[in-house]
Amino acid sequence: MTATSETIRPIGIAGATPRRLQSYVMGEWVTGTGRASELFHAVTGEQIGEASTGGIDFKGVVDYAKRVGGPALRRHTFHERALLLKAVAQYLMARKDEFYLVSAATGATKQDSWIDIEGGIGTFFAYASRGRREFPNERFYIDGPAEALSKGGTFVGRHICVPLEGVAVHINAFNFPVWGMLEKLAPTLLAGVPAIVKPATITSYLTEAVFRAMIESRIFPEGAIQLLCGSAGDLLDHLDSQSAVAFTGSATTGKMLKSSRSILEESVRFNMEADSLNYSMLGPDAAPGSEEFDLFIKEVAREMTVKAGQKCTAIRRTFVPEAFLSDVMAALKKRLASVTIGDPAVDGVRMGPLAGRAQVTEVRKSVEAIARANELVFGSLDDFAVVGADRARGAFFPPLLFYSKDPFGSPEAHEIEAFGPVNTVMPYARVDDAIELAKRGKGSLVGSLFTADDRVARDVVLGTAAYHGRLVLINRQSAKESTGHGSPLPHLVHGGPGRAGGGEELGSLRGLGFYLQRTAIAGDKPILEALFNKKPEDAA
C-alpha cells in the first residue's frame, strides 16, 4: 500500500492510461497492493484499470473514522452539517461534466448518467434543505412531545436523538456508482456520523472520481468520509455496537454480511436493500385506447430499458387484465422494437450495455431460469443488433419480454430478479388476484398502478402496501407531473420488506433514524426545559 499526493486523473475517459484505483483512508489516498480486480469499459470491453485494497489496515480505517471523523462531525449542529452538504452539492454540480465523461464507461446513456449523477447530487441538496428546515440548530433533536409521567405532572419524559458514536459502513451496488454513494451519505452525514464508502468494485472508478472531487473541495471535516475501492476485507469485523451498515446488493451477499460476527454479537445495525420483483399493474378500467393504457405501456417499456434495466426499482412483473392481454403485448412489443441498443455516444441509441460482461453472464443465467417456466414473447438472447460498438466485446443485452400463462402456478417470475432489461407479463382475472400476485414477490421496493378508478386504487394500495416500500398511482391527471414508477426520491422512503431486504432509507428525516440513537430522558420539568431549550453555544 502506497500513498501519493500527485494529481490523479479519472479512468474510463478517452485517452486515460489504465491505472489502479485508489482508496481514501486515514487522511490520504493510497493504492492497494497485491492481486487486483480488473475493470472494463462496458461499451468497448477494454480494460481501463484495476482495483485492490491489499495492505489496507481496516481496523485503522474504522478507528480513524471514530477518532477523527466522528468528533469533528458531532461538533457541528444539524444546520451546520446541512450547510456542508449544500456546499459539497454545489461544488459537485459545478464539476458534473467530468463525471458524465467517466459515467459513459459504465454503459450509461446521458439520461442514465443524469439519474445517477444529478440524482445523487440532488439528494445532497434535498437533505441540506430539510436539515435546516426541519431540524433545530442543535447537536441533538427532540422527538415528539413531552410526556407527563407522574400524577402531578412535574416528572416528565422527552425523547432525544443523538448521533451514533461509531461509523457507518456503506456497501453500495454497482448500478448507481454516484447516487448510491450520495443517497446514503446525505442522511449519514446530516446525522453526524462518519462514513466508510465501499462501492461495488466493477463501477468504482466513477465513485472514485466523484469522491476525489469531494475530498478536493475540502468541505467535509477530515475523517468524515473514507473510500475503499476493492474488497472490504475484514472491515465488518472491526465494527462495534455504535456502528451501522447500510447494504445495497444481492440477497446472497446480504445474507453473508448479516451473519458477520459484529452484526450478530455487537448489535451493529444493518439495513439492507436487496432483490426486488417490483410490479406494475394495469387497472381493469384502463382499456386499450384509454390514456392510462398508453401511459402504462410507455412506463413499462421505459422501466425495462432505462439503465438497461439495472435498477433495483425496475418493473419486473407486469399485471394485466386478461381481456387486455393481447393489446398490451402488441403495444409493448412495438415499443421495445423501437429501442436502439448500442454505444450511448452514438446518436439515436436509447439503451447502452450492462455494466460489464460478468453481468451479462449473471443476467443470462437468471433469464434461463425464468425461461424454464415462462414464454419468451419478445427479444432474443443471441440475436439483436448493436449500433456503434462490438457486440462481442461490450456488455450488451437485449430487452426480453416474457409471458407467464399461469402466474399462480410457477414461482420463477416472482422470485428471480434478472437484473437487466427483463420483464414478465402476467394476466389477472380480478383485482384481488392481482393483489395476490403482487404478494408473491414476497416483499418488493415498489409497485405501480395505472387506473382512473379510485376504488381500484384504494383496494390495490391497502391490499399491497404491507408488501411494498413505495406505491405509485398514475392516471391521466397525474401523468404530466408524475415522477414515475422507478425513481426513489429523497422525500419518500426507499426500501421494502422481505425479499427486498427489510430496509428503509431516505424518506426525508426518516432516513436519519438509522444513524441516530433515540433516548428517553425523564426528569423534573424545569431541568428538562433547561437541558433542551438552551442553545448549545450557551451550554458548552
Added chain:
Amino acid sequence: MTATSETIRPIGIAGATPRRLQSYVMGEWVTGTGRASELFHAVTGEQIGEASTGGIDFKGVVDYAKRVGGPALRRHTFHERALLLKAVAQYLMARKDEFYLVSAATGATKQDSWIDIEGGIGTFFAYASRGRREFPNERFYIDGPAEALSKGGTFVGRHICVPLEGVAVHINAFNFPVWGMLEKLAPTLLAGVPAIVKPATITSYLTEAVFRAMIESRIFPEGAIQLLCGSAGDLLDHLDSQSAVAFTGSATTGKMLKSSRSILEESVRFNMEADSLNYSMLGPDAAPGSEEFDLFIKEVAREMTVKAGQKCTAIRRTFVPEAFLSDVMAALKKRLASVTIGDPAVDGVRMGPLAGRAQVTEVRKSVEAIARANELVFGSLDDFAVVGADRARGAFFPPLLFYSKDPFGSPEAHEIEAFGPVNTVMPYARVDDAIELAKRGKGSLVGSLFTADDRVARDVVLGTAAYHGRLVLINRQSAKESTGHGSPLPHLVHGGPGRAGGGEELGSLRGLGFYLQRTAIAGDKPILEALFNKKPEDAA
C-alpha cells in the same frame, strides 16, 4: 398432544395439584406430550408442575395466526383494537387477586407482583388510551405530512403504515411473566398483528394463568393470541417476511435466534432486549448530607433488591465521586443490612428468592467472575439469613455489593450481568471519566444521575445518550414524583443499543412501528385525498 375443555386451575397456589401446563394453539388448550421441563416453587423448592410443547405443530400455529387471527384483527380499526385492549385490561384487573396468588410462587413480594401484574395491565390501559387519542379510526395511519414531489405540486407523496400480514412471535424473559407478555402484546395487537407468546418456561405457570383469563374473557378475536408453554421448537423456521420476532433474554440466546434461517433469509424483523449493565451516577455536587445523596443511596439499594435484582433495568454499576466513596459505601451497607430475605408471605420480608435454583447457579457463576477482579464489600454468598423458608430448598440469594478499585482497568463489572441483587461501586475523578465508564457497558437500557447541577445533567445526558435507551435525572425537586431508575413506562422507549440488544419497545406509538409496514404512496393530489380522507366504512 391432547386437547381438553374442562376447567383447569392455575398451579403454584396453595393446595393446587401439580400438573402439566397447557398451551393455547389453533383455538384450543392442549397439553404437550413427551419429556417435560419441571417447574418449582421458588420459595419452597417443591415441584408445582411441568411444561412441554411436545407434539405441537408449530407450522400449524403460525398458519393459524396468519389465516384466522391476522384477518380478524385487520378488520378492526385502531380505535376498535384499542377498545379491545381496554376491555381485556378491565377484565384482568377484576381478576388480579388470582394472579397475585400464583405470582407468589415465583418468589415475588407483593411489590414485585404489583410491578409485574398491575404494571402489565397498565400497559394495556396506556395503549388503549393512546390508540384512541393519537391514531385515526382507520385501518391504516398516515405518517407525516404530504410531500410535494413535482414542480407544479400536483404529484404528491404520503406515507401510510399498515399492519404486517404475518405473525408476531414474542419470546419473553422469566422475570416478568405478566408484564413481559402484556407490554409486547399491547403494541402488537393495537397494530393489528396476531401474536404467539412464548414465555420463559421457568415462570410460565403465571403467564398461563393470565393468558387463560384473557381467553376466558372472549374479547380478542380468535387467533389473535396463542401461547406456548415449553420449548419453541422449530417455530421460527416457519416465519415469513411479514413476521416479526420480539425477544427478551440473554445475549447468548439472542445471538442464536438471530442466526435463524428465517431471520437471515426472510428478513423477519427481530427486536432484542438483552444483557444490560445499567449505571447510576452520583453527581459531584451531591455530597453526603445533600438530599440527592440520600435519594441516590435509597434508589441504589432499592434497585438491587426489588425483584431480587432480577430486572433488566436494575442498577449494576454505581459511579461515585472519589471523595464521597467511603460515605456511599457506609450508607449502602447500612441500608442493605436492613433488608430481610425470606418468604415474602412472612411479614417484614423485603426480598424474596430468585425465580429458581437454576438461577442461583447462574448468578453465582457471574458473581464469581466479577469477584475475580472486584472486592466484595457487602454480603456473603454462603452466609446469609432467610426468614420463613428453608434456605437450602428455596432459590435464595443475598444482596452483594462489589467495589471496583480500578474501574478502567478491569472489564468484568462492565460486561458481566449478574442477574440478581448484585452491584459494583466504581469511583470516578471527573464527570468526563464517569461518562467514559458509562460507555464501557457497551450499550445499556438505562442510566440515572443524581445531581442538582443542571450543567452536570446536560454533560451526562449528551455524553451518555448514544449508549442508552433511557436516562433518568433525579434531584430534590423531582424526587417526590419520580418514577425511578428501573421502571420502563409505556410512554418512553424501552431498549438500548449494543449489548442491550439494539431493540426498541414501548415509547407510546413508537413501539408500533416494529409491527407496521411504512409505505410511501405517490400520486395525484385528488386521488391521495380520496384515498386517505375517506372513512373506511365509506370505502368498503
